[in-house]
Amino acid sequence: MTEPRNLAPLWILAFAALVWVLQSAATVIAPVAGAFFVVALAWPLQSRLQRFLPKLAALAMVVCIIAFAFLAFAFITSWGFGRVVRSTVADIGRFQLLYGQLVAWLEGHGVEVGGLWTEHFNAGSILRMLQGVTLRLNTMFSFWVVVIVYVLLGLLDTETVGRNARKALSPKAAAVLIDGSALTAAKLRHYMLVRTLMSLATGLMVWVLATAFGLRFAAEWGAIAFALNYIPFIGPFVATLLPTLYALAQFGSPQSALLIFAGLNVIQFIIGSYIEPRVAGYALAITPFVVLFSVFFWSFIWGVFGAFIGVPITIAILTYCAQSPSTRWVAELLGSPTSSSKEQPK
Template sequence: MTTERTIIVPVSILVAISVAVGLYFSAVIIAPIAGALFIIAIVWPIQSRLQRHLPQLAALAIVVTLTVAVFAVFGSIVAWGFGRIGRSLLADAPRFQMLYDQAANWLEIHGIAVTGLWAEHFDMRWLVRALQGVSSRLNTMVSFWAVVLVYVLLGLLEIGPVTRRISAALDGGTARVLIKGGSLTAAKLRRYMLIRTIMSITTGGMVYALATALGLQLAAEWGVIAFTLNFIPFVGPFIATVLPTLYALAQFESLQSAFVVFAGLNLIQFVIGSYVEPRVAGKALAISPFFVLFSVFLWSFLWGLFGAFIGVPIAIAGLTFCAQSRSARWLAVLLGASDNDGPEALSAKAGATDM
């Protein structure tokens, strides 16, 4: 028994590393499929209801059109907000460079020599290149989401046949876990996106109100950035707090004013992220904060910006399926799955969903 455990542990580690390497190098193939499955889980109830009154292809055309429209509106808002901020940063490049040089000199006077190393790699030219890199990544993301939409189109047509093939190919218990578990996962993902969207809108609105009240330039743009980045847990809110703070330091040229902006933004993020959202989400989406942070960093490393976004939905799906297996349920409970997600409650909860 001891020998078996001694072998299982290193083998499990090697398998995990192999899977991670495979996901990293196959991102161009696997990532669009993951994105498509996520979107299918969100829009399937609309497709299902439309199919009751319309031909399948007509219902599919309506759903795909709505999906593209949502992508277009969201993309336009993001491009407007980040574009305006980027142009403003480029226009004020000399001022930001001067402030950076002053801060570097002050730190060096106080014995923090590492700023000299920073100065060799960080200046406004570096910032310009970074902004250009962001623009290039946005163009790449457009192509990525176009591929995702193709998978969504095909996937919506295959839900019924795939369900029947699973039932025919697998034994009753396994098929039931896959089908019902997938239904429960889809329901959780829909709730996750609804709550995340509402909280993001609330965060963006409060950031806009705070920036307006404090006289910070580009208040609407900062609100848009806060709204957008709030879809990425931990990392997004951090960036949405740091960027306006640095901009406030350059605009007001006052540490006190920048600190007020920083404190106000952190208060907003804390109240919404640590108090309001957990109470709105309830136990159904309860996940260990450690596991959320781990998922965000892991998938962002594997798949970049898209991975940072999809990391938490993947974690939700993984924990939901673990909760259906009696041998893996301990992992789901340990990392925060609801007590009502076990095999005993699966039929009742999944039967109430549309997928």
């Protein structure tokens, strides 16, 4: 019989194999994960509409609402990034000149900028980064079309899967699967509601701050902050860094840029560190380390989409772990409250 301590290499190999499979089959698995996430959000609406509409009519209405939400989000994000990128391209010479002045100012104040930093972090690299973000947003459109097709099939089969689970599994296993799925879906809906409200608040406050300072593209910066706030940690950091760099180019003053940077960070701190944890409640009762690890791990696996869906996947895993006494310790260790297993889905 293999001793427990000798199982560690096997667990490491299994984890490495899982990562390889998730990366290699990303074009297949990632849309399915996105579809499960959307189905969890949309099923209550589908269920309510089916009470007074034919199933297919209710499904068509829900899919139209989902498609409209995707298109609206894509339009807002592309509009914000597109306007800023076009302006940056038009003024690239001025940005490069101001970057050189910034390097001279930093070195004049005792901050040495190394050759590697100067070579790679310049106006050209910033421009390429912005263009890369815009390109990724465009390519993700086809990805979400595939997701909507999976969502269509998932909403059709949700009730059937539940009935089949009760027939194929033992009562205890079926209860864990069905109750865990219902509770996970409730938590994900709560998570997205909180994230959307906080993103709207962040975008609005960024717009107000940019307008107050006279920063160009104030509305666009608000739209960018709204979109990026859906990605914890990384999104707010980028949404703070980009307007700061643009402010440096517009005003030509490091002091003004630092003042805007400080104001943006105050907004992110108040909303992200004070308001959101109190509003989120049990749905986000996981440690900040686990949240950050989820974002970086799933972004490594699936890129931008992985960064977006990393925290929901972690919420789902911890919720399922909390359903069984043998795995409840995982949920408790990583910050999910033990009472989560007793909470009723909303």
